[in-house]
Amino acid sequence: MNTDRLDYSELVFALQENRDGKANEILEEILPRLKDYLKVTMNATEQEAEECTQQAFINVYEQILKDNIRKEKYIFSYLIRACRNEYLSYAKNQHRFNSSIDENLHHFVEPAEQITNLLDEDKQRILEECLDMLQEDERELIEYFIDNPDATTKEVSKVFNISGANVRTRKSRITSRLHHCFKRKWKQ
Numbered sequence: 446m447n448t449d450r451l452d453y454s455e456l457v458f459a460l461q462e463n464r465d466g467k468a469n470e471i472l473e474e475i476l477p478r479l480k481d482y483l484k485v486t487m488n489a490t491e492q493e494a495e496e497c498t499q500q501a502f503i504n505v506y507e508q509i510l511k512d513n514i515r516k517e518k519y520i521f522s523y524l525i526r527a528c529r530n531e532y533l534s535y536a537k538n539q540h541r542f543n544s545s546i547d548e549n550l551h552h553f554v555e556p557a558e559q560i561t562n563l564l565d566e567d568k569q570r571i572l573e574e575c576l577d578m579l580q581e582d583e584r585e586l587i588e589y590f591i592d593n594p595d596a597t598t599k600e601v602s603k604v605f606n607i608s609g610a611n612v613r614t615r616k617s618r619i620t621s622r623l624h625h626c627f628k629r630k631w632k633q
Contacts, residue, residue, distance in 0.1 A: 456468060479501070479502075479525065482525055482528060483497055483532050484566075493535065500535075501524065501527035568627075571627055571631060575627055575630065576588070578626060579623075583615070583619050586601070586619065587620070598612050
């Protein structure tokens with residue numbers, strides 16, 4: 446399927462005509478884009494983006510079934526607005542905002558921060574790939590340090606039943622391997 450598509454009007458027709466296969470095919474393309482929009486532009490978490498995208502689609506779906514969509518070619522813009530509004534309502538209900546939604550439009554993430562968020566996601570993905578390449582005992586040790594950043598060498602040596610010197614050596618070697626793995630994958 447073409448990932449550069451901008452006209453999703455076929456989705457409206459597929460839903461109205463109960464062509465589930467075609468509708469699902471288009472939705473597989475649209476829904477990740479909507480979630481990415483919320484994560485990048487609105488700074489939503491993965492779970493918030495998932496929930497708000499689903500609810501926004503349900504709202505739009507109901508409007509499609511009622512034949513309230515006048516210009517099918519703008520369905521993607523309509524979905525984007527629905528997602529944004531759903532997220533702002535969600536955020537207000539979660540008491541993130543203590544004032545009206547209109548006063549909180551500054552919550553949009555600036556373009557420079559959007560790029561940073563995308564880069565952070567890429568970095569996390571690469572780190573996960575590198576962690577998966579480690580042996581199980583190495584991964585457990587370094588993940589313990591990640592989960593417990595204030596842990597002392599003495600604490601870690603008790604948890605893993607190894608000497609303090611061994612903890613420092615393993616941590617150094619694993620960190621070095623992760624660093625090289627990350628650099629190699631980041632250049633790809």
